Amino acid sequence: MKKALGILLAVTLASLIGVGALAQTPLIIGTTDRPTELSFENSYDHWTWHILRATTGALTKLNDETLELEGQIAQSWEISPDGMVYTFHIRPGITFWDGEKCNAGAVKWALDRSIRLDGPKGALGLIKPYIDKIEALDDLTVRITLTMPDALFLLRMSNQIACSLIYSPKSTPENEFARGQYAGTGPYKLVEYLPDQYVKYEAYAGYYGPAPKAKLVIEKFYSDAATLRAAIEAGDVDIAWRTLAPQDIQDLKKNANVVVSYYPPSPGIRYLLFNVSQPPVDNPLVRQAISYAVDRDKIVSQVFSGSVEPIYTMVPNVDPPFFGALPTFPHRDMGKAQELLAEAGYSKSNPLKLNLWYTPKHYGTFEADVATVVKGSLEETGIIQITIQVLEWGAYTERMSAGGFDMFFLGWHPDYLETSNFLAPWTTEAPESMGTYFNRHPNYEAYKDIMEVATTTVDPAKRTKLYKAVQILSTQDVPWIPLWSMTDEMVIATRKNISGATLNISMDIQLWNIVKQ
Amino acid sequence: MVRAIIHGLDWLVRQVSRGRHALRKQTILKVGLAIVLLFVLVTVFGQYEWFTPYSPTLYRDAPRLEGPSSVHWMGTDQLQRDVFSRIISGGKASLVVAFCAVALSMSVGSVLGWISGFTGGYLDRGLSLTMDAIYSFPSTVLAIVLVAMLGAGLGPMIWAVGFVYIPTYFRVTRAEVLRVRETPYIEAVRAIGAGNVRIVLRHVAPNTVNAIMAVSSFNLADAILTVAALSFLGFGLPPPAPDWGFDIQNGQKFLQSGSWWLITFPGLMIITLSLGFGLVGEGISDLVNPKRKRKKV
């Protein structure tokens, strides 16, 4: 009761003082992540999309709690029976923070512009192929005609995808990438962005939804996890998110002033890949042997202090589950691994010599340790000798797509939350640019056929079966070895006086829900 | 040619005996040399598993991230490896790169200096300008840029670090050549038909050698730090090879959890070795300029 009174008092006081910039202490969020450029049409990274999402909306959005699709800028919609025409009704009275009205014309303009500019770093590929034309029927009605029926279209139009966000025609240049020049619909207004330093937000008074709880927000960029951890301990930041180091998470749990919250599972996965056309890993026995010898538990315990989860299929185990996730990969079995290696003609006197490639910074600071542990676990067979090789990200991807790796690490965050996005990219979609060269594998056509049927089938039961089949096949062909799911990204550390900072499968915090007392 | 070699040997013997004599008085030099020698020996033996108490590269069933104890004198790291074992074998990259890089820059720099000094004209001017350009640029930054372009590993580090020191030797040698060239004696020698190579070997080399020795000691001290910085930034040996700079980068992640031993000991190794080379440099400088010594009030 006393506490409630205190809050009431504080709220009254705050409202008495007013919402002036100086009257309230800002909410401070610290991260080691970075936005690239604040362009709807030319960005495809987590923090940029987080900023854009906090400052403007799309036609639809995922509900913060139920994760179901609901209207955002559109308040309702109709879908034609053939699934080709979507008619959206815009919520009346929405304005951008530059004073422009957010009507059908603005929606059409923004979507058309994003699709037209289609930046090379952007994600327009997720919406562009599906949209035939966009028309403003009247002030508050937009009709989008598709090129093909698409079960995921409302998801594509949601605020999960930055290129579907709506922004004001007045503030963004017509033919150049936005790069921070835009006005959105709120809940927050972007005040200032200084690369490598901070982003400042302020609540947009004209926001059509419930006013955000924290009026002022600042996000500070730290160069490494260690300083981020120190900042949350010292109270320099209220929230530390993306990404604290595992050991630091363990320590922060013991800190009385800090609350560490986990929101597993994570849709992000890490795995080993093989170039299946390159000797000696073109031999499936060798790849199978490695899949038996690799020690996920050691990676989880030694490198990540238990803050990630081992996975045995590429499709991560999330809630609600994906269609047909099936953990098919074997647990560690040294005997079996040695047997397979012997069958492939290797022995202690004729060891299997392999390179293991990793890139040092792109996936955080623990890659070297992961590589060391994997090397150790494979060499425990006594028959494998690993040489670890390092390349910076630019050179890494170049060599990867040139087919220059035999065995290498990679990571994946889904473009959209659907099973095929965890199976197709390395096998049927882009085997060469992913470095697996699976298109030279004898079973390539078979995979292709299965995936084609699966992605066009509407019947979930049938789809599930086909996806399962691919996963079972993949334990024989071993183009990949799933290792762990990045649950360490689903951790938020907050100071005691912060509430409402939660994560869900969309992997983003809802800035507007966070309360600082 | 034979005579030149004999002269060279003769000169070397004189230098060594003079050096031995001087060593007796030079505490700084002696301490420095002792440190360097100790580190070289430890590092060489450290490459063999029978010398290190535990394997420096493989994880084993030891406690994870445990502080110094009687079993693990300098504690263990997150992969359950013995820090002490990693420390004593972790100097390989530093020493190999430092020695090779300094040897590289010394030979290239000196030869360029001789050529430039003797030839004069446009070549001399061009070379001097190039060397000044490299010299005035921050060497650490240059090394980082070069090694980032060349790729990680011992070879690229040797080239990068070696490259940035070339101007130092170039300048020392060229200045000496210019000085010697003007002396009437050399004019005379030249008049009776002595070639440039001979002049260099008999008259220039002996005079520059002391200065070059001092410079190279300081360069070695600096190279140890540069290599550590490169490894720290991730351009060194690939894991799991033990390496001081890399281990500090690694330890940084656990520093705030209180695992101070992960960075403290590799750091102390770098400091001691670099200091060792620095002291050798000081000692040699004192030998070369005895004035410096006397100048103390």
Place this chain on the structure above:
Amino acid sequence: MGGLPRYIVQRLLLTVPMLLILLTAVFLILRVMPGDPVRAVLGGRNVSPQLIAEYRHKMGIDRPIPVQYVEYISRVFRGDFGESFSTFKPVLSELFHYFPATLELALCSLLFASLFGFCTGVLAATRADRPLDHVVRVFHIGSFAVPIFWLGLMLQVIFAVKLGWFPVATRLGGQVQYVFQSRTGLYLLDALLSGNIQWIVDVLKHLALPAITLGFAQAGLIGRISRASMLEVLDADYITTARAKGLSERIVVLSHALRNALIPIVTVFGLEFAILMGGAVLTETVFSWPGVGSYLVRAIEGRDWWAIQGSVVFIALFISVINLIVDLLYSLIDPRVRY
């Protein structure tokens, strides 16, 4: 034109070949070595060869190297350093954005190094060959051998993590950051101009550890020079005269010797700055300091060719300007020097 202006122009002209040489080296190595900037920008996901070709064309790196070279050089001399591959902003304006942070850090560390070095040097000189002298000298020599990043980490863990006296990293605390107005990019100057005590304290607290880290080794160098030059001055005739006049040793040192002992120290400032720029890369990495050093490191990681080249030219230019200033300063302090 004669004298000083002529000298300045000469010096500035001399930097041109120097810049050309550095640029050419970096330019060539970047293009010969593996590591594709286009792929680094686009990432490894589903990148089609057409997109790469299109992007290479857009970046202007699909043409023959000599053509690129000539074009780039001519652009540099017009003050156009190209656009960053990763941010698409002009490299020069980005450098100007990051530069004040580095400058502020360098100046403050130099200030620390000068004060600390000079004091210890003078102290050692006035107590020559006594135990204190030896301790100080060992420190002066030893300070060179300490890796900057290691020192930074140690200071962080002791003074920020364990004792909590200073913040761990960055330039400002979150609370101040939100309202802080920066005009010059030099936060200390901004804070001082604003007169806001809270801001000044915050900026100073954030500056302390990085500045000490970066200045530590320089303090040793300056200390050594101060000691040597002080010894020389104390030996000079006019000091002997002063002593003979019966002035106390304190007055002799403070009023007669100090000024003259300062001269040699100014000469090393140019050199100092070159070393400081090298150290700044590491210090900025350790302290999340948003300066030219961290910009360069990020450019290297992203194979951002224009940004790497731009940073190298920028640093080189900065060093030559500093050297020039130091030379001129030297002529002001020492009347014997004339141009």
